[in-house]
Amino acid sequence: MATPDLDPLLLFRQAIAAGGKPTPTTSPTSDEEVPLAQATHLVFVHPTRVAIPIDTQTRFLSAQGKQVGLRSIYFTWINRDITIPAYNAAAEKLNEEMAGTAAVHSCSFVERLNLVTWLEGAGDETEFIKPLAGDKDAAAASGGSGAVTKTVTTASRSGRGTLDPRLAQIYDGERRMGDRNSVLRGIKPTDFSHIRKQAAQFMTRKPGQAAAPSSMPGGPTNNPSLPINSKPVRRPDPIILLSQSASSLLRMSNAKTFLEGGRYAPPETLNAPVHMLHIQRSIKEMDPNRPVRFILVDQTENFKPEYWNRVVAVFTTGQAWQFKNYKWSNPTELFKHVQGIYLGWRGEQPPESVRGFGHRVLTCSVEKWRDPGAPGAETSRWRDREVVETIWKAIEGNMRAKGWRRDAAPREI
Incomplete structure (x- = not known):
């Protein structure tokens, strides 16, 4: 068993608390980060520099009671925000890259939840980690x-x-x-949604209805809806839908760079995407204290009905199949409820279908992509920021019109 000073899990937790993360390397003396499939060591720099073999077994035990290696712990941490199917697919891909020399453990949902919670310092008790x-x-x-x-x-x-x-x-x-x-959870997630329905009749009051006075001094009130010291409800994150079309200039692989960083790069030059991303945008009129977090998705198969009230924009190429699984499969009806956006190349006309949508779809153009090594390639990208601000201006205007506030979202759009 590792000592407290050299325990991999404890070093990992301390590194995260210090605002960093360990680095996979090919030798204990190197600091150059390499792909996880090629790494032989994990280098920690807080509180002191320590290099630990990446195949070291840790105190984390799977649900079957088997020790989980340090490579699997690091893999789970860097993929903590992706969906379960994407996480499992990434684990299979990594195992194929290592070609049988080693294998990462694909954590279950409960194992992943407990490990990430413990590493972040949000909880100190977990049944999956043995004591030192x-x-x-x-x-x-x-x-x-x-x-x-x-x-x-x-x-x-x-x-x-x-x-x-x-x-x-x-x-x-x-x-x-x-x-x-x-x-609350025990060893598996528990659904308490049925409690909300039972409690709704006691916690809500019709608009304009005042509390009824007591029928007699010191007696109970006649109003069944008693005041409750309830915590403010957190505003849900707004959703932006992207197109999965191969002809779309903006997809999951380059959307964050463009919408958050203000610079366009073609999807082909970036890594393979996931199906959900988070980006942040400062909107002072809505929340002056912190940026608003947006969710970017390109699939709606798992959408719940209430999710559609959170959709604030739809990027489209004009192809009708994109709207097949939407709540409003007719584009004309869809863009009555949601801001539409088309992104194309500067100097080219948008498709006839997009022009047919009318003013409900904002048409924007970016400079055509040029090889970064070509002369003047960088100078052609200065307009990207201007295009991004135009898109955000349309999205924010639509959000204000629909009723988005600092602590509230529209119940219906």
Whole structure:
């Protein structure tokens, strides 16, 4: 078992807390990052530089009780934000690249949730991580009938190094409250949506209805809707739909660079995309304190009905098959509810179908892509930022018209 100072999981957690992440390298003395399939070591630089073989087994145990290697831990962390199908596909691709020399463990949803939560420092208790050897010794030193309880106490602090035996005895006298994973979720996610329907009749009040006075001094009120100290509801993230067409200039692989960075690059020059991305945009009129997060997707098969009320823009190439699975499959009806955007090359006419959509679809053009090595290629990209701002101006105007606010989203568009 690794010591607390060289424990891979603890070093990983400390690196994330310091705002960084370890680097996969081909030797313990190198600092050059290489693809994960070629890496032999993982280099940590906080609190001191430490290189650990990437195939080292960690204290993280799978649901089947098998140790998970450091390569799998790193792979799960860097892919923490992608969907489950995309995560499994990335694991299969990595295993093919390593050609049988090693294999990454594809974590289940619960394993992934517990690992990411622990690494981020959001929780210290997880059944998947074994305590450090020093923690076990601290629990055993307490002795007596409370040995089992002491083991649980020190195990729950396994991410913080060894624990003094006397301090462990003091902790044993505390009432254990648990965290949201252990209290609400247990070992698998639980759906509590049915509780909302049952509680709705007690928590809502019709618009304009005031609380009824008491029927007698000190008696209960006649209004069944009693005031409740409820927390403000978090505004959902607005959604932007992209086209999956191969002829589209803006796809998942280059949308973040263009919409967030203000620079256009063709999809073919970038890595293979996922089906969901997050980008941020500062909209002072909506939220002056923090940027608004947008969700970019190019598939609607898994859309819930309420998701359509969050759609603020649809990028289109004018091809009718794009709208087949949309709530409004007729483009004319769709663009009555949502801002349409067409992105084409400067100097070329948009397709006839796009022109037929009329003013409900914003037509924008970017300079044609030129090889970065060609003379004057960089100077032709200065207009990209202007095009991006035009697109955002249309999206933000549509959002204001539909009722998007700092703490609220429209219930229907």
